[in-house]
Amino acid sequence: MNANTAPDFTHERVITATGARSGLTIIVALHSSVLGSALGGCRVWQYDSYVDAQADALRLSSAMTRKNSVAGLAAGGGKSVIMVPRGEKLEGERRRNALLDLGDIIEMLGGKYRTAEDVGTTEHDMLVVREQTAHVVGLPAEDGGAGEPADATALGVFSSIAPTLEAAFGSGEIAGRSFVISGLGQVGSRLARRLAEAGATLSVTDIADSKRALADELGATWIQPADALTTPADVFVPAGLGGVLTAETIPALPFKAVVGPANNPLGRAEDAQLLADRGILYAPDFVVNAGGVIYLEGAVNGLSADEVDERLVGVGDVLRRVFATAVEREITPLAAAEAIAWERIDAARA
Numbered sequence: 277m278n279a280n281t282a283p284d285f286t287h288e289r290v291i292t293a294t295g296a297r298s299g300l301t302i303i304v305a306l307h308s309s310v311l312g313s314a315l316g317g318c319r320v321w322q323y324d325s326y327v328d329a330q331a332d333a334l335r336l337s338s339a340m341t342r343k344n345s346v347a348g349l350a351a352g353g354g355k356s357v358i359m360v361p362r363g364e365k366l367e368g369e370r371r372r373n374a375l376l377d378l379g380d381i382i383e384m385l386g387g388k389y390r391t392a393e394d395v396g397t398t399e400h401d402m403l404v405v406r407e408q409t410a411h412v413v414g415l416p417a418e419d420g421g422a423g424e425p426a427d428a429t430a431l432g433v434f435s436s437i438a439p440t441l442e443a444a445f446g447s448g449e450i451a452g453r454s455f456v457i458s459g460l461g462q463v464g465s466r467l468a469r470r471l472a473e474a475g476a477t478l479s480v481t482d483i484a485d486s487k488r489a490l491a492d493e494l495g496a497t498w499i500q501p502a503d504a505l506t507t508p509a510d511v512f513v514p515a516g517l518g519g520v521l522t523a524e525t526i527p528a529l530p531f532k533a534v535v536g537p538a539n540n541p542l543g544r545a546e547d548a549q550l551l552a553d554r555g556i557l558y559a560p561d562f563v564v565n566a567g568g569v570i571y572l573e574g575a576v577n578g579l580s581a582d583e584v585d586e587r588l589v590g591v592g593d594v595l596r597r598v599f600a601t602a603v604e605r606e607i608t609p610l611a612a613a614e615a616i617a618w619e620r621i622d623a624a625r626a
């Protein structure tokens with residue numbers, strides 16, 4: 277995880293606490309509630325220090341503000357992190373205690389922040405959080421919740437592929453295009469299936485060797501994780517963790533476009549310009565991976581499955597607008613997406 281440099285602090289409120297039951301460091305970062313109650317998942321992850329965990333929470337929560345704004349949701353941005361000591365797996369009673377502690381902290385914010393599952397947490401974890409606070413979404417379907425949003429996220433990313441290909445190659449045709457997918461988790465695996473069905477040529481990898489089975493099933497080429505950024509392809513799909521596209525890796529990237537679900541795949545925002553200088557089209561993460569929050573907000577607001585699907589397919593139209601704005605204003609797609617996000621928030625503030 278790329279958490280070496282502190283992100284800008286523009287947050288409404290951040291609570292960093294030692295969980296009363298678990299003894300673990302828990303961070304709840306409310307970045308903005310201007311557009312409505314903030315929505316952003318809870319990450320359970322190992323960090324070297326609480327400073328790294330806090331930096332990650334700050335970065336992820338401000339990205340949620342932009343994501344929810346660009347997606348047109350009446351929701352602000354926030355995120356929570358439960359820091360797991362190196363070498364420890366958060367399981368059993370300690371996991372339950374940490375999630376109860378998280379619920380207590382979320383409750384302190386009085387509904388200005390709602391959590392959901394994210395990397396390292398599941399819908400069943402959210403049931404535990406709900407014991408302490410009502411401000412949680414994405415509960416299991418059998419408990420009346422919306423369930424895991426990974427399908428929706430994968431559909432939103434898939435809807436972003438054709439606009440990316442159109443902008444990079446002049447045609448949105450997926451069949452015959454080559455992709456490297458790094459990360460075959462909940463979203464990456466579903467996306468890989470959709471791309472394979474659409475006739476893409478896939479090279480895939482994951483740090484979990486067990487994912488090779490999916491590669492075999494889809495007729496994809498399995499590559500080593502270390503080769504993900506150097507295996508030639510039309511498109512790179514970051515679907516693991518963030519911080520992989522940096523001043524060190526960008527000069528040698530053998531791709532024409534980057535589009536994928538991973539949050540914060542760039543080391544720094546400035547790296548968007550390095551990609552543009554190399555003629556590599558970057559589809560901003562928080563635009564293309566908004567499917568999960570679109571789905572969760574849709575469930576909260578009682579939309580039908582068809583209405584939600586329509587909005588998920590609409591992620592592609594939002595991305596087309598981002599690319600068009602970038603061309604019009606002669607800025608990177610990332611800067612264009614930021615501008616669209618902030619214009620909406622500024623208008624709501626005015």
Ligand SMILES: NC(=O)c1ccc[n+]([C@@H]2O[C@H](COP(=O)([O-])OP(=O)(O)OC[C@H]3O[C@@H](n4cnc5c(N)ncnc54)[C@H](O)[C@@H]3O)[C@@H](O)[C@H]2O)c1
Nearest residue numbers: 425426429459460461462463482483516537538539565568
């Ligand atoms: N799940 C969602 O609905 C959702 C929504 C928005 C954004 N995202 C983002 O998309 C990304 C993937 O989410 P997910 O829910 O599929 O998570 P996941 O934990 O299910 O999958 C991540 C996968 O990446 C693999 N991985 C980790 N480091 C890797 C590396 N260096 N090289 C190759 N593989 C690596 C892991 O082994 C795992 O299989 C994350 O960045 C997440 O924040 C997910």
